[in-house]
Amino acid sequence: MNLIKDDMRFNGIFYSFFNQNHIRKLLFIQVMILWSFLDVNAQIDWLQDNNFQLQAIPVLAELKAQKNKNEFEIIVYGRLKPGQYIYSTYTSGKDSPIPSRLYLIQPKAEKIEVVSESETISIFDEMFHKELKVHKNDFLISQKFKLVNPKTMHIVKGIFKYQVCTSKICSLPLQSPFLIEK
Structure with a gap:
């Protein structure tokens, strides 16, 4: 019984700390991180599409x-x-x-x-x-x-x-x- 009360108390603290504004901010940060990875992939794709190889010259x-x-x-x-x-x-x-x-x-x-x-x-x-x-x-x-x-x-x-x-x-x-x- 104490375990259930402790769990409920933790969840209450957790949800009050991460209210909707915090969740929106975290979601925004995650989207920005994902977008930056997509931008890097686009640059790599451009290099591959244009046959530019960053390789050593024999x-x-x-x-x-x-x-x-x-x-x-x-x-x-x-x-x-x-x-x-x-x-x-x-x-x-x-x-x-x-x-x-x-x-x-x-x-x-x-x-x-x-x-x-x-x-x-x-x-x-x-x-x-x-x-x-x-x-x-x-x-x-x-x-x-x-x-x-x-x-x-x-x-x-x-x-x-x-x-x-x-x-x-x-x-x-x-x-x-x-x-x-x-």
Whole structure:
């Protein structure tokens, strides 16, 4: 009997706390949360319908030995889908996109020259509201390195970091690994 009275007392407190105004507010919040998920799904559907894939670009890497045995050059080649572009290795000023970069994982080496790249084109980027240099179609980026320990060069591992963009959207920073066996 006490259990039933306790249950009735709890229900009375519960219903008085959550009167109709509270229930309406909770219902409104639930509808807003559901609507935000539907909006995200609509954006994802738009990306899929327009065949925009935020995927890493397959790249080819080549190793060129220099006259000095302690120095070498890494050249990365890539091909973009029509309508896509990546940013140059040089970006202009503050509030610019992430530039494309080559990073060496193995062996330990220091960059010895400025990065060189294939010809870029200038476009007005709507997202950054400025003129930027980009690569479209095929591109090439190279960097010269000097070995810290010349005896360790058997395999060259690295990463090419970049962003793939279209006129409407950009990917998060992506990376394409490369491996060169000597």
